[in-house]
Amino acid sequence: DAMVIQNPRYQVTQFGKPVTLSCSQTLNHNVMYWYQQKSSQAPKLLFHYYDKDFNNEADTPDNFQSRRPNTSFCFLDIRSPGLGDAAMYLCATSRDGGATYEQYFGPGTRLTVT
Amino acid sequence: QKEVEQNSGPLSVPEGAIASLNCTYSDRGSQSFFWYRQYSGKSPELIMFIYSNGDKEDGRFTAQLNKASQYVSLLIRDSQPSDSATYLCAVSGFKTIFGAGTRLFVKA
Numbered sequence: 001d002a003m004v005i006q007n008p009r010y011q012v013t014q015f016g017k018p019v020t021l022s023c024s025q026t027l028n029h030n031v032m033y034w035y036q037q038k039s040s041q042a043p044k045l046l047f048h049y050y051d052k053d054f055n056n057e058a059d060t061p062d063n064f065q066s067r068r069p070n071t072s073f074c075f076l077d078i079r080s081p082g083l084g085d086a087a088m089y090l091c092a093t094s095r096d097g098g099a100t101y102e103q104y105f106g107p108g109t110r111l112t113v114t
Numbered sequence: 115q116k117e118v119e120q121n122s123g124p125l126s127v128p129e130g131a132i133a134s135l136n137c138t139y140s141d142r143g144s145q146s147f148f149w150y151r152q153y154s155g156k157s158p159e160l161i162m163f164i165y166s167n168g169d170k171e172d173g174r175f176t177a178q179l180n181k182a183s184q185y186v187s188l189l190i191r192d193s194q195p196s197d198s199a200t201y202l203c204a205v206s207g208f209k210t211i212f213g214a215g216t217r218l219f220v221k222a
Contacts, residue, residue: 040122040214040215041214042118042202042211042212042213042214042215043158043202043212045209045210088157090157090158099144099145099146099206099207099208099210100145100146100165100206102146102148102160102163103148103160103204103210104160105150105157105158105159106157107156107157108156108157110155
């Protein structure tokens with residue numbers, strides 16, 4: 001089945017220790033998104049890739065970086081995690097970037113910062 | 115004013131009843147509207163999308179859109195305990211904005 005996969009599902013890291021979250025997709029979608037979601041809040045878009053073009057949100061901290069080495073994979077790097085970065089990180093894909101294209105989410109990675 | 119607003123709930127309905135979930139948005143240029151279901155600790159799952167004014171039905175779910183009033187709703191008929199979840203409204207124009215969701219609780 002075509003799907004969006006995230007690894008790991010749970011990640012514990014220490015304050016200030018870099019961490020990388022992984023997302024892969026078998027949908028062959030052009031667009032990949034990274035969201036941060038805290039409890040009882042809306043998913044907050046951090047950035048997205050349209051093919052190889054990176055689009056950062058204006059309010060995304062520099063601490064968050066992303067890489068998309070190929071169509072299937074996308075990574076979220078948190079260079080120096082703080083306690084406030086503990087959240088669910090959601091990867092999503094859409095076939096294209098227009099407003100009419102729905103997004104499909106992976107299962108998420110729950111990040112804990114100690 | 116938030117760009118996409120939803121009542122946080124919880125909305126509690128008895129099993130078999132109709133659950134009505136509402137969402138308002140601020141961008142009049144919005145073109146597409148999506149409803150996602152999110153179980154606790156899980157990721158959002160797409161339920162329905164609607165582009166045009168009026169109603170769109172899919173099984174027990176009906177999405178309703180009124181662009182003039184900047185209002186979109188989701189009706190769940192014959193609600194089941196398994197429908198208990200948070201329902202996120204997403205509005206898409208230049209980019210997609212999510213609401214914080216409404217928690218629905220269906221009592222058996």
